[in-house]
Amino acid sequence: MTNYAIGDIQGCFDELTELLEVINFGNDDQLWIAGDLVNRGPKSLETLRFLKTLGNRAKIVLGNHDLHLLAIHYGTTTQRRSDTFDEILNAPDRNELMDWLRQQPLLIHDAELEYTMVHAGIPPNWSLKKARSYALEVEQILKSTLAIEFFRNMYGNKPDRWKKSIQGWERIRMITNYFTRMRFCSDKGKLDFIAKGSLSCQPEGFLPWFEHPGKTIDKHRIIFGHWAALEGKADHHNVFALDTGCVWGNTLTAMRLEDQQLFCVPSRKQQE
Structure with missing residues (x-):
């Protein structure tokens, strides 16, 4: 069995199919998907359906676009102009797909392979043990009858720094924002939600989350997506950025995962 990790698909199903052919993905192989399965690309519905059929052969973490789709599905928010969810929302298997999607975790850790995967990152002031525990808090809510209340309270930029004293939905929102929206942060974990570009747009007093020294960042191999502007270059020996902006062309x-060799296919936008 061979393990392959793939960055943000965002509905680019044709490119996913081509990439699986390039790596000769077989029946005994396993995919790790770093979140943002859907949105902005043309075939989000096909992407969800395919990954669902893989069952245990797909390890998936939720990204911010996936959570946004779920919030729309459960009626706690509406589509934005740039969203491309119509096919999913009109699909006959919509409920089945959404039930499957909200069962996916925020963090996956494989002790045997020695990899941890999240969508956006892990703050420098958290150990892996704490990160796994905090992720579980959110995952349990997503799988429960409190899911709709979670989506009502999910959006927002406050609080923007972790404190043990944070409770209730503010605590859950803070955890969710770390795992699904983080790019730049301070050494204490304060988030900057404005800067989304390359490292050259780094705000004063902030660094990319993976450039701060920390127990998790320095001692564990972390796979993440979310940050297309990095173009797959995190410049850290054990941090692997896999969002290479397929949906942007x-x-x-x-x-x-076994040898960290990279495989790429061009976006269909390049060929138009």
Whole structure:
């Protein structure tokens, strides 16, 4: 069995199919998907349906676009102009797909392979043990009857820094924002939600989350997506950025976990 991790698909199903052919993805192989399965690309519905059929052969973490789709499905928010969810929302298997999607975790850790995967990152002031525990708090809510209340309270930029004293929905929102929206933060975990570009747009007093020294960042191999402007370059020996901006016309990337070899296919937008 070979393990491959793939960055943000965002509905680029044709490129996903081509990438699986390039890596010769077989029946005994496993996919790790770093979140943002859907949105802005043309075939989000096909992407969800395919990944669902893989069952235990797909390890998936939720990204911010996936959570946004779920919030729309459960009626706690409406589509934005740039959203491309119509096919999913009109699909006959919509409820089944959404039930499956909200069962997916925020963090996956494989002790045997020695990899941890999240969508956006892990703050430098959290250990892996704490990160796994905090992720579980949110995951349990998503799988419960409190899911709709979660989506009502999910959006917002406050609080923007972790404190043990944070309770209730503010605590859950803070955890969710770390795992699904973080790019730049301070050494204490204060988030900047404005800067979304390359490292050259780094705000004063902030660094990319993976450039702060920390127990998790320095001692564990972390796979993440979310930050297309990095173009797959995190410049950290054990941090692997796999969002290479397929939906923006760049590439879709897979990394073979056993030897960290990269495989890429161009976006169909390049060929138009």
